[in-house]
Amino acid sequence: MIRFSNVTKVYGKDTVALERLNLEIDAGEFVFLVGASGSGKSTMVRLMLKEMEPSAGAIFVNGTRLSSVPRRRIPRLRRDIGCVFQDFKLLPNKTAAENVAYAMEVTGQRRRVIRTKVPQILDLVGLSGKMDKFPEMLSGGEQQRVSIARAFVSQPPILVADEPTGNLDPNTSVGIMQLLHRINRTGTTVVVATHDREMVDVMRKRVVALEEGRIVRDKVKGAYADEV
Ligand code: ADP
Ligand code: ADP
Numbered sequence: 516m517i518r519f520s521n522v523t524k525v526y527g528k529d530t531v532a533l534e535r536l537n538l539e540i541d542a543g544e545f546v547f548l549v550g551a552s553g554s555g556k557s558t559m560v561r562l563m564l565k566e567m568e569p570s571a572g573a574i575f576v577n578g579t580r581l582s583s584v585p586r587r588r589i590p591r592l593r594r595d596i597g598c599v600f601q602d603f604k605l606l607p608n609k610t611a612a613e614n615v616a617y618a619m620e621v622t623g624q625r626r627r628v629i630r631t632k633v634p635q636i637l638d639l640v641g642l643s644g645k646m647d648k649f650p651e652m653l654s655g656g657e658q659q660r661v662s663i664a665r666a667f668v669s670q671p672p673i674l675v676a677d678e679p680t681g682n683l684d685p686n687t688s689v690g691i692m693q694l695l696h697r698i699n700r701t702g703t704t705v706v707v708a709t710h711d712r713e714m715v716d717v718m719r720k721r722v723v724a725l726e727e728g729r730i731v732r733d734k735v736k737g738a739y740a741d742e743v
Contacts, residue, residue, distance in 0.1 A: 516542040516673060516704045517563060522572035524558050524728075532558040533728040535572070540706065542672065545699045547715050548708040549739055550725035556708035558728075560677045563706070564598055565589055577672060594622050596673040597666030601681035603658045605650040611637060611661045612646040618665045636664045640694060656687035660694065667698055674698060676707045680714060688714055712739040 517540040524533040533555045540546050548556045561567055562574050565581045574581045577595050584592055605614050612633050619629045637646050640660040650658050659679060666674055676695065680688035692714050699705040709715065715722060715738065722737030723730055732741065 516540055516544070516577060517706065518575040519559070519562075520573045520575070522562065522569045522574060524555075524562065524567075525570045531728055533562075533569075536728065536730060538723060538730060538733075540704060542704055543699075543702055545696065545705045545718075545720040546707070547718070547720055547722045547737075548706065548725060549710060549712075549715055549722055552710065553727075554725040555728040556710075556725060557677055559725075560598075560675055560706075560708050563675055564596060565592060590622065594669055595671050596675060597669070597671040599659070599662050599666050599674065599676040599679050601678035603650070603655075603662045603682075605658055605661055605665075607650050610647045610649055611642060611653065611657075611664075614650070614661055615665045615668050619668055622669065624669070632668055636668045637661075640664045641690075654687070655683050656690060659683060659687075659691050663691070663694055663698070667703070670701070671703065673704045673706070676705070676709075678709055678711075679707060680709065680711050685713065689717075692718060715739040 519536050519538040522533055522536045525531050548559060550556055562569055563576060565584060568582060606617065609617060615633050615636060616629050619632065634643065634646065637643055640663055642657060642660050645653060645657060680691050683691060688711060695705055695707060719736045721735050724732035
């Protein structure tokens, strides 16, 4: 479903963010990318989203080699890979429902589909009572739920989250992780970059650990740190 093949990413002249990285993620997996700040997690996420190109090597998403996707086809690509960020990135002048609807509009979905889907998905994330609230009237956890609803509303085969609980308190974070877990159970491949140790240890999913741009550990039902 996602494959990094010998991927190197160098920023500027000599900041090596990833070094000859190989990783394969199968359809339906739930994977945590963990590691200290600066270890390369965000770089991996940005490469998967084709926000930038690797310096060497290739990335495949859903069988497609990203470097072969022309710029005009990127919006299409983004339909296959929903993304969630630490800072939610909601439009402040749109309600929860409008934020989700807008994401569907820009990918060219039909009005009728949008009208039925938006309430369904907001219900799924536990926000059916807050559809008409603007982001500033919602808690951090609720805003993150809106952003997950927006990422998942077209049921992409892949959902990628970069520090989704980074701005949330521990209790709220548990709810967000449970939601991602539920999405994963529908068959969606979920990749979460995080340094939320507690969360990773509770969830017992595959853990891929990065250190200075290299994978130092890859473990099924893993923990944040090595266990003795
Ligand atoms: P993480 O997400 O694990 O904190 P990053 O992928 O953000 O790690 O960063 C990996 C390395 O690349 C770090 O040394 C960071 O300073 C560097 N880096 C990240 N983005 C840029 C950028 N846009 N320009 C230059 N260096 C960058
Ligand atoms: P994260 O929260 O994933 O650790 P950072 O705080 O490292 O992210 O980076 C935030 C933003 O700054 C990202 O867009 C990243 O690409 C960029 N960035 C990170 N390190 C550098 C750097 N050394 N030089 C320029 N931009 C950077």
